[in-house]
Amino acid sequence: MSNYTEIIDKIKNSERILLTSHINPDGDALGSGLALFLALNRYNRIQSQLDENYMDKVVRFVLEDNVPGNLKFLKGTEMIENIKNVNSKYNFDLVICLDSANKERIGSVEKLIGDDSFVINIDHHTSNTRYGDIDCIENISSTSEIMYKFIKEMGIEIDTLIGEAIYTGVVNDTGNFAHSNVTTNTFLLASDLLEKGVDNSKIVREFYNSKSMSTLRLMGKALEDMVYVPEKKLVHLFISIETLKELDAKKEESEGLVELINSYEGSEVSLFLREEEKGKIKGSMRSKHDKDVNAIAKLFGGGGHIKAAGFTSSLSAEEIIEKVKAML
Numbered sequence: 001m002s003n004y005t006e007i008i009d010k011i012k013n014s015e016r017i018l019l020t021s022h023i024n025p026d027g028d029a030l031g032s033g034l035a036l037f038l039a040l041n042r043y044n045r046i047q048s049q050l051d052e053n054y055m056d057k058v059v060r061f062v063l064e065d066n067v068p069g070n071l072k073f074l075k076g077t078e079m080i081e082n083i084k085n086v087n088s089k090y091n092f093d094l095v096i097c098l099d100s101a102n103k104e105r106i107g108s109v110e111k112l113i114g115d116d117s118f119v120i121n122i123d124h125h126t127s128n129t130r131y132g133d134i135d136c137i138e139n140i141s142s143t144s145e146i147m148y149k150f151i152k153e154m155g156i157e158i159d160t161l162i163g164e165a166i167y168t169g170v171v172n173d174t175g176n177f178a179h180s181n182v183t184t185n186t187f188l189l190a191s192d193l194l195e196k197g198v199d200n201s202k203i204v205r206e207f208y209n210s211k212s213m214s215t216l217r218l219m220g221k222a223l224e225d226m227v228y229v230p231e232k233k234l235v236h237l238f239i240s241i242e243t244l245k246e247l248d249a250k251k252e253e254s255e256g257l258v259e260l261i262n263s264y265e266g267s268e269v270s271l272f273l274r275e276e277e278k279g280k281i282k283g284s285m286r287s288k289h290d291k292d293v294n295a296i297a298k299l300f301g302g303g304g305h306i307k308a309a310g311f312t313s314s315l316s317a318e319e320i321i322e323k324v325k326a327m328l
């Protein structure tokens with residue numbers, strides 16, 4: 001059970017707890033954080049009932065970005081705060097970072113980590129830089145799957161709301177139970193959550209099948225613009241800021257394009273590049289078989305998993321594509 005006990009002790013002995021997750025939050029970043037947020041609120045309620053002198057812990061879930069539209073169906077997301085509305089002088093004695101392979105991934109939420117804040121790092125990325133005072137890194141499907149085990153270990157009952165948050169995170173990181181990171185434990189988790197009232201079909205409908213018109217137009221543009229390099233079995237795609245503007249699309253609407261282009265039968269590796277600002281490109285890679293894209297992402301100072309990784313670079317799109325081709 002690794003260091004769960006140590007983390008639980010730390011939580012019990014802290015008063016002001018900050019939960020955060022990575023920038024451009026996906027279903028796992030948000031689901032794992034929301035599950036823990038709801039579990040800690042439940043812990044407060046239970047303790048207040050047991051002891052009339054119990055002082056509720058402050059628990060806040062703060063993100064650099066807004067909650068993406070396709071995750072707003074999760075109850076509790078309305079309590080997630082944007083860093084813009086949080087006083088940076090607020091003093092948290094405990095900070096728990098979720099699904100974030102390095103400290104920079106939490107973006108400007110980092111300024112809420114004070115000199116006295118204790119940092120707990122809970123993640124499933126093998127590339128995690130172990131920046132916490134306690135690091136809980138497990139090589140399993142998702143941070144949400146870690147949360148499932150952790151919340152049970154805390155003795156908190158997983159209700160439907162916590163279950164939906166966890167289930168969404170697992171769906172996000174396993175491609176709805178399709179990737180090779182799925183184990184028998186992942187299916188046991190799914191089975192248990194369904195028993196707790198989680199509506200799997202509703203989650204998939206809300207999460208995947210409620211795209212905006214601009215997201216679909218962006219997918220169309222991606223399919224039109226993607227380039228196949230047969231000798232490398234590579235599909236690459238670059239989306240500029242201008243393209244996003246033309247389609248009236250937000251950058252988070254490009255989530256999933258890296259998987260979409262890798263669905264081509266001839267592709268083994270996909271590379272999706274998105275211009276973040278002039279001179280800064282975010283890259284995502286996926287691998288169908290055994291090509292290690294984590295190793296390639298590391299070349300650019302990024303990382304992730306063998307089959308899914310990302311990075312940020314100041315090189316041009318052409319330069320990045322050439323470097324990646326040379327690695328394949």
Ligand SMILES: [Mn+2]
Pocket residue numbers: 028029099124142143173
């Ligand atoms: Mn994840």
